Structures are given as C-alpha cells and as structure tokens.
Amino acid sequence: MTYMPQRKCILLVDDDHDFVEATTAVLESVYDVDMAYGGGEGLAKARTSRPDLILLDVIMPDMDGFDVCEELKADPALADVPIIMLTSLPGALGPSGKVGCVSQAEDYLEKPVRPAELLRRVGKFLAGGEQDSQR
C-alpha cells in the first residue's frame, strides 16, 4: 500500500469571474479548487463533489449566498462542510446582517481579500492542506 496525500478541495462560488481567477491563483498553491459561477451551480457541485470547504459569495444573480448557505446547512450530507462567506459590501455580514445564515456560516471575509489573510482564514478550517488517503 502506498501513502499518497491528496490535497484538500475548496469549492469557490462567485459570479465575478475576475475574483474567481485571482482567488484561485492564491488557493491553488495549497489546495485543489473547484469553481461555480452562481448559487445554483454551487449547490449542484457541492452535492456531487462534497468539498472540504466552500467559499461563498453573497450577491449572485440567480440565488444569493444566504439562500445557498441555508440549503447547504439543511442538507445532512453537507451540513458540516465549513462555509466562509464573501462580500464586497462592508458590514453586510455583521451581527446585524442576515442573522439566520451568518450564525450558520463558519466565517466571513470582506473583499478585497489579501492573499495571506485568505490562506490564513481557510487554513483555520483545513489545517495541513492535505488529507490522507491510502491506495
């Protein structure tokens, strides 16, 4: 049997293609990254691939991040996948924001996100960057 560590996988859900490209360039240094450009696509990919962490934008045209978060947390198969919500609206996710979802998402980040801060916050939930697997 050979030990082959696999990289942990992050699902990045954001309709801003530029933000996705810039953020992926940072995350790929440590993690595998899957992208979804809308809330509906994000839910579908989360259900099929079960990522290790989800970065979830708030404002998206088809389905906003709050609704996606609620659905994910209501799904027993995905409820324990950590979610970090993202927004370019300062204070949108503060304590007086949409409390129902903020209290379920594990963390939030305000854009723009500095690379070091992004990796630090993601790393809190995905220590090591790798998961063990045995073949």
Place this chain on the structure above:
Amino acid sequence: MTITLEQLRHSDIFGELADDELAQLVPVCHRAVYREGEVVLAEDAPADWLFIVEQGVLTLEKRIQLGRRGTLRTATVGIVGPGKSAGLSALTPSHVYTSTAVCLEPVQVIALDARTLRRLLNDNPRVGYKVMSVIAGLARARYKSATDTLAYFVSLVSHELRAPLAAIENYLNVMLDGFAGELSDKQQRMLRRSALRVNDLRLLIGDIVDLARMRPEQIQADFEVFDPGEVGADSIEDVRLAAGEKNVRIKIEPPKFVKIVGARRRLRQVFTNLLTNAVKFSPSGSTVTFRARYEPDAVIFEVEDEGIGIPPDDQPHIFDDFFRAENVGDVSGVGLGLSIARKVVDAHNGKILVTSPYLDGKTGTRFTVVIPRNLLTPEMRRSVQSESK
C-alpha cells in the same frame, strides 16, 4: 396681457383655490419675460417674488463647497417647467431663496409680489391654509424624491462600484504577493502605486456611503465581543503599503489584549482612518506610534505622529464633515475620515480627542480614542431586559 383666473388656476400652488380666492391674487401679479441664461432668482437673495412658469424651463442650482478649501461648484437640484413654481421661500421663513433659478430657454412667468402675497394670505386664513398645505405637499414630494435618489445612489454605489474595485484590488494583491509569477522592480512599483490608488478610491467610496447612512443605532446593532488586538493588527495592515511607500515606520505598543464589546468593523475603520492620516501628514523617515492600554472603565487607544500638526484654530473643527486644516497643502483627501471616526466613537459612548502638539518643541499630533468597557451586544441587552421583567 391681463392675467386671468384660469392662468393662475393652472399653477401647482393655486390650483385648489376658488374663483373668489384667486381673484384676490390677480392684483399682486404681473407678467415677466426672461432670456435664455438669465437668472430669475438668486440663492441667498431676499425672496421678494414668487414665480409661476407659463412657458419655458428653469433650472434650480445650488452652490456647493466641500470644507473650507474645496472648490466652489454648482449642482443642479431641480427643473421647473410650465405650471410649476419657483421661489417658494417667498412664503416660508426665512424668506431667502435657497437656490438660483436660471433660464434654460426663453421663459415667461407670472410674478407675484411676496410681501403683498404674504399679507393677503395672512388676512385670509382659509386661503392661506390652502396655499400652505399645497406648499407642504410640494416640499414633502421634493424631499421624498431627494431621499429616494439618495437611497438609490447609495445602494448603487454600495455594490456596483465596490465590486469591480474589489476585483481590481484582488488582482493587484495577488500579483504583488507573487502568485502570478515574478515581477521586475518597475512592475512591483507600478503595481504597488496602483494598489494604493485603488485602495484610496475604495475607502473614499466607503466614506461617502457611510456619511449618507451612518446612524448610532445602526452601529450599536453591530456590537459584538471581539479582540481589539486583531482589529488593531488589521488597521496596521491597511496602512502598511502607504507607510512603506513613504518610509514611515509604524511602532506598535500593545497591551495584553482582553476582549471587549464594540462594532468591530467600525472601530477598524476608526483606527485605519487615524493611522492613514498620521502617515499622510508625516515626513519620510518619521515614526507613527499606535498604542493601547486598559483602565478599569475603558480601553484607551492612541495614534501619535511626528508630522505637520494641526493649527490651534482648526482643532475645534477637525471632526466636522469635509473639514480640512489650513496647512494640509496638496495632501489628498476630502475631510471625512475624522468626522466618521467621531460618529463611530460617539455611537460607542466614547470620546475622541486631539492634542497637537503633544510634545514641547516638536510638531506632531496625538489622537486618543476612549472606548468604555461596559457596552452590551444586542443579545446581552435583550438578556438584561428580560431578567429585569
């Protein structure tokens, strides 16, 4: 040509009056014609006439000057077309025009002498009540239109401008941190300058939006338990690039931090604004010090610089909206950072003080922020209220 009752009835102000009531107004009217570009009434002039436009269009303009040193500009605040009135201040104290009406094209008006009109309305309370009710309705409609426009603008600016700026800043940060390949020294410098300018723009947009909607209860609704050390570290990171560009050293004197209650994001804004100013107004090679200490009832934060200082005459105004001190020269800014800081600190029942100079024989400024330690989050407040029942 004589002015008829029908012509007066077509106006927005007098449309509700009966014939006998309108008949009383005819003697105080006369007709006037203005050329394109002519000023019909001027801002701050005594409101001696009320005008009803019969033909043509007037624009209403206001003078705007941000702060003491801002460039004087004019802004169009309304349009007055046929059947509409200009110069409502003729009937409302302090009887001084609040804007300037300029002809967009040749204009024909019915002008009513204000003094005589006011006396007439005073002597006929029934007519006076009808006219003032209409004016109140017009004022309400204009106010609603202005606040709707402001709300739309704030909402638009909040996301539609911020999102693209955030995307630009993300790309710049990713490149500067080496995630997109190696950069030459020249590329590094240009990208650093770009990141600084975009950051300034993003903060300015944030300040303008905040000014439009910052109320104490909104800030207090965001109170949470947090570590002020993390907020301080975030603020230092916010100014690290600008300080590096100017070769200004940031010295930190932290205590052993204990969690407190406050609006975390807003306090970060306060410290970032103070540090940004300190760096902006400090010479190259100088030091900005950021320290904190705990007292039984409050946490005290201080930001000190070795910069140009604030003239004594300006210090009482330094927290006013759009105020900039006399000695700022060409340093960029619109004068919102300190006024926002003051609003945030006030919402925390705290204090913000300025001392300049703070050392004998040396220029420089110290800002002191005092945040009480007895604040409650919304949940704590609800818990206290239900226990007391």
